[in-house]
Amino acid sequence: MEPENLNQPMAREHLLLGHPVALWILDYGLFRVNANRRVIGICGFLIRTSAGEQLLVDTGFPAKYVRDAVAATAEDGLEVFGTVLHCGPENLPAAQLKLAGTSLDQIDLMIQTHTHIDHVGGLDACPQAPIVMARAERRLPKPLYWGAAQPMDWPARDYVLIETDTEIAPGLQILLVPGHTPGQLAVLLRLPETGSVLLTSDAISRPEEMAGGFAGAWDASLAHANGERLMTLATQQDAVVIYGHCPTQWPVLKKSPLRFS
Known part of the structure; x- marks a missing residue:
């Protein structure tokens, strides 16, 4: 059951006061997918606004993968999908944020793009920060996590639930693009x-998905339609596109402590 009054922070025109001035790519480790043996990066993001507000987008694998990736993989049944190649202490959100000159307790807002295992590991890491996510995802009994494994519960937190494309700050838009989840x-x-x-x-994990049919998506046809919508929007905006898990893009992306401004 959803908590009450989840959308109260959106009562004013924007959730945040400032506009984006800096973006850091956070490196949460490497994973090899069994299909085609693709090696993919696990990414998150830090966004800072002109008002000094800080937003954390996704948090990577649960910390148990740092302690013992083999045991954690067996516990979650993840071996049927792939192998965690690297997930060290330096790949946890706290360490990645430190590279960018900040810390978990300074995060003002979390954005949860979806709730698969490689994005949701630190969902409860910032108790002071409201969580922005889709209402359709928050309605699920538990975070999706992986397959039949759903060990996580929803943390008691203020949630800002997205039901349509929403500008949460000047120049910062959250796009609702279901399909992958x-x-x-x-x-x-x-x-x-x-x-x-x-x-x-993961609305588009890599460019090849656009022709490959979004295999494994919750709704492949919806994922394709929203993938097309995103690529059209990127063309219209002349946007730099950072994909969810692109094996060729990941090695050349500049990562924290480097930033986009």
């Missing part, structure tokens, strides 16, 4: 120097 989100922001940046998350 019922409540998949993407993020479109405009930076002073870089211009528009589209964070597709």
Whole structure:
């Protein structure tokens, strides 16, 4: 059951006061997918606004994968999908944020693009920060996590639930793009120097999905339609596109402590 009054923070025109001025890509480790043995990066993001507000987008694998990835994989049954190649202490959100000069207790808002295991591990890491996510995802009894494994509960937190594309700050839009999961989100922001940046998350994990049919998606046809919508929007905005798990893009992306501004 959903808590009451989840959308109260959106009562004013924007949830945040400032506009985006900096973006950091956070490195949460490496994973090898059994299908085609693709090696993919696990990413999150830090966004800072002109008002000094800080937003954390996704949090990678649960910390148990740092302690013992083999045991955690067996516990979750993840071996049928792939192998965690690297997930060290330096790949946890706290360490990645430290590289960007901040910390978990300074996060003002969390954005949860969806609730699969490699995005939701630190869902409860910032108790002071409201969580922005899709209402369709929050309606699920538990976070999706992985397959039949659903060990996580929803943390007691203020939630801002997205039911349509929503501008939460000047120049920062949350896009509702279901398909990969019922409540998949993407993020479109405009930076002073870089211009528009589209964070597709797993709405488009890699460009090849557009022709490959979005195999394994919760709703492949819906995923394709929203993938097309995102790519059209990226063209219209002349946006830099950062895909969710692109094996060729990931190695060349500049990551924290480097930033886009």
